[in-house]
Amino acid sequence: SQELEQSPQSLIVQEGKNLTINCTSSKTLYGLYWYKQKYGEGLIFLMMLQKGGEEKSHEKITAKLDEKKQQSSLHITASQPSHAGIYLCGAARTGNQFYFGTGTSLTVIP
Amino acid sequence: GAGVSQTPSNKVTEKGKYVELRCDPISGHTALYWYRQSLGQGPEFLIYFQGTGAADDSGLPNDRFFAVRPEGSVSTLKIQRTERGDSAVYLCASSQDRESSEQYFGPGTRLTVT
Numbered sequence: 420s421q422e423l424e425q426s427p428q429s430l431i432v433q434e435g436k437n438l439t440i441n442c443t444s445s446k447t448l449y450g451l452y453w454y455k456q457k458y459g460e461g462l463i464f465l466m467m468l469q470k471g472g473e474e475k476s477h478e479k480i481t482a483k484l485d486e487k488k489q490q491s492s493l494h495i496t497a498s499q500p501s502h503a504g505i506y507l508c509g510a511a512r513t514g515n516q517f518y519f520g521t522g523t524s525l526t527v528i529p
Numbered sequence: 530g531a532g533v534s535q536t537p538s539n540k541v542t543e544k545g546k547y548v549e550l551r552c553d554p555i556s557g558h559t560a561l562y563w564y565r566q567s568l569g570q571g572p573e574f575l576i577y578f579q580g581t582g583a584a585d586d587s588g589l590p591n592d593r594f595f596a597v598r599p600e601g602s603v604s605t606l607k608i609q610r611t612e613r614g615d616s617a618v619y620l621c622a623s624s625q626d627r628e629s630s631e632q633y634f635g636p637g638t639r640l641t642v643t
Binding site: 423454459460461462463464467507509516517518519520521522 | 533562564571573574585620622633634
């Protein structure tokens with residue numbers, strides 16, 4: 420079973436609209452990472468959250484980690500076509516392994 | 530400075546053949562990771578190097594897969610007797626050290642086994 424569940428799997432929004440992507444874990448997370456991937460390219464780091472209740476923003480993207488450190492949301496305000504891509508949450512297990520959610524594909528219609 | 534590079538960008542091979550995929554991490558990064566990403570899925574951890582040693586290879590699917598990093602920089606992922614199910618994008622990432630939070634990813638190598 421997938422340790423990190425993302426929802427929705429895909430999202431199509433009109434340019435200018437707000438949207439939220441969720442990432443849920445059945446276990447307490449040591450750290451939660453958000454990445455963006457464009458087709459044919461590697462992953463681009465967006466943000467990392469470590470503390471319960473933490474919230475970070477970069478440009479129009481805000482990510483939050485809940486108090487229990489089991490759920491994170493990524494919110495995009497006033498979406499633009501440049502936001503299109505696949506958003507992945509990731510987390511580290513004890514030791515050295517790093518694992519990802521299944522991803523959320525975002526399409527922004529101009 | 531240069532980011533993580535991977536070669537080749539695309540590789541098509543016949544079932545049963547041997548392939549090598551190369552990763553050039555960011556200079557000075559001691560930690561290196563290999564992942565495999567199938568269509569519509571998130572990347573799947575394969576192996577982690579700290580320096581020259583494989584600190585965690587528990588993600589390698591079977592003994593046909595092997596990776597080396599002899600001088601602590603460039604790494605090669607080797608797949609023997611390739612199978613169609615090995616077709617995927619193989620991603621490499623590096624980070625400054627074990628404790629570093631941010632992994633820098635290469636563009637990946639798309640492997641197709643026919």
